[in-house]
Amino acid sequence: MRFDVLTIFPEMFEAITQYGVTSRAFSKEILHLKTWNPRDFTSDPRKTVDDRAYGGGPGMVMMVGPLEDALQAVQEDIASSSAMKKGPTVLMSPQGRVFNQDLAKEMSQLEQITFVCGRYEAVDQRFIERHVDFELSIGDYVVSGGELPALVVMDSLIRLMPNVLGDANSAQQDSFSDGLLDCPHYTRPENYKNFLVPGVLLGGHHGRIESWRRNESLIATQKSRPDLILAARKKGLLSLKDEKVLQEYLETLASGLNK
């Protein structure tokens, strides 16, 4: 897989290429990342990539020219250096589709993705209309640039790549992979200041542990993300046993409230 990134802050991408499990994908060369700075595609001495907005108002707008030329260079580089076909151009933007684990799975199948990181108030709409295949948001809030959002998306795609996480099953056990949140986890010591690890996890009985984890996942999801329970139910991901666990949980909750 290959990521190309249009950004005026290329150093920020060291956060995934140099640290933690994501860096493994790069050292094993199963993933390549190349940054392209729009400032290198300007012709004025100040390397200007932004200008005031037509119509007035606060904030600057990223100019279409340097972005378009940088994207052209990506296209040429891919065409000349590999048999790979250029994949989608994705603009990080609060106006985009909200990213989630289903989208991560879909995007992790792609061979190449070009991420465009906005800065300032906006990106000139003509660049978006001419070149962007889709816009992607990391949630309903605004950060100062597209770099952190692009890093978030890339990191979640990298976790899904084979041979990146130590244990091949880790990603499958993550929150959202089966439509539910993850269950609680514990490590040594068994007794920490009289706070004990749940006994079932110490018993070594595989079936009981699995069932405990599933139940805890269901309850955690019902507690903080009931919308995910509704979605999982709609998709047919909940068994009769799951439904019973949820019902019992809701009943204990109701009886607690009635007391």
Ligand code: SAH
């Ligand atoms: N004026 C814009 C925000 C600009 S923030 C608005 O109100 O929508 C500057 C850049 O940060 C954006 O161009 C985008 O690339 C990035 N960005 C900010 N919030 C984001 C989010 N939630 N998801 C993805 N990218 C975001």
